[in-house]
Amino acid sequence: MNEEHNGRQYVxxxxxxxxxxxxxxxxxxxxxxxxxxxxxxKVLIKDFLSFYYCTNTGSAFSFLADKTWGIYVxxxxxxxxxxxxxxxxxxxARRKMLLISTSLCLIAAGAFGNLVDRFTLKYVxxxxxxxxxxxxxPIFNFADICAVIxxxxxVLIVLFGKDRFDLFWQELTDLLRRSKNA
Numbered sequence: 001m002n003e004e005h006n007g008r009q010y011v012x013x014x015x016x017x018x019x020x021x022x023x024x025x026x027x028x029x030x031x032x033x034x035x036x037x038x039x040x041x042k043v044l045i046k047d048f049l050s051f052y053y054c055t056n057t058g059s060a061f062s063f064l065a066d067k068t069w070g071i072y073v074x075x076x077x078x079x080x081x082x083x084x085x086x087x088x089x090x091x092x093a094r095r096k097m098l099l100i101s102t103s104l105c106l107i108a109a110g111a112f113g114n115l116v117d118r119f120t121l122k123y124v125x126x127x128x129x130x131x132x133x134x135x136x137x138p139i140f141n142f143a144d145i146c147a148v149i150x151x152x153x154x155v156l157i158v159l160f161g162k163d164r165f166d167l168f169w170q171e172l173t174d175l176l177r178r179s180k181n182a
Contacts, residue, residue, distance in 0.1 A: 007094035014093045014105045018086070021106070025113030025142040029125040041129070052129040054139055057122065075118045082111035091175065092168060099161065100168050103153035110147025 036042060036053040043050045057071050089104035117124040126144075130137040158165050 007096060010093040010096060010098070010101065011090050014089055014101050015086075018089075018105045018109045018112070021109035021146050022113045022116065022143075025109070025146070026116060028142045029117070029127070032125065032127040036127075047131055047133075050129045050131070051127050052139055053125070053127050055121075055123040056126050056139075057124075071118055071122050075115060078111050078115045078118065082108055082115060085111065088172065091172060095168075095171060097164070097168050099153065099157055099164065103150045103157060106146045106150025106153065108150075110143040110145070110150065113143025113146065114141070 032051060032053050036051060038053055038055070041050050041052040085104050085108040089101055089108060092104060093101040114124045124141070124143075126139040126141050128141060128145075129139045
């Protein structure tokens with residue numbers, strides 16, 4: 001009973017954390033839209049870091065931005081993948097696989113943060129800009145940071161936490177096998 005209760009507590013904790021991260025993403029985007037006009041730049045560190053309010057109808061690096069149907073395809077993919085990630089996050093949280101749960105929580109928060117924009121605005125608000133000489137890194141937002149950190153964490157777990165990941169993967173595939181046979 002206590003084991004099950006603790007697992008449920010982790011599920012609630014990671015779900016709440018994911019919600020807080022999505023809210024933080026939306027909050028930062030709203031601040032930018034109130035403080036800056038579209039395509040306006042506020043320099044924080046000259047020739048290096050600034051806030052630059054822009055929109056993106058595509059995904060990373062403006063992929064599919066030039067397609068009118070792209071926003072709908074990206075929204076559908078983000079929703080499906082986000083729900084799968086949440087399902088796997090809950091699975092890992094119930095088993096107290098905290099690092100895996102954390103990485104999946106961050107990835108899901110990033111997906112859903114940008115999905116809120118796609119559903120409500122039909123584009124994603126980006127605003128963090130890094131310049132390196134004449135080269136500008138693709139402009140991004142808080143949701144992107146969450147997704148990238150979560151992905152890096154997950155890759156590091158796969159590469160350097162092989163025992164931990166193998167246990168996770170075995171239990172997940174066992175669950176999927178059992179549900180398929182039921």
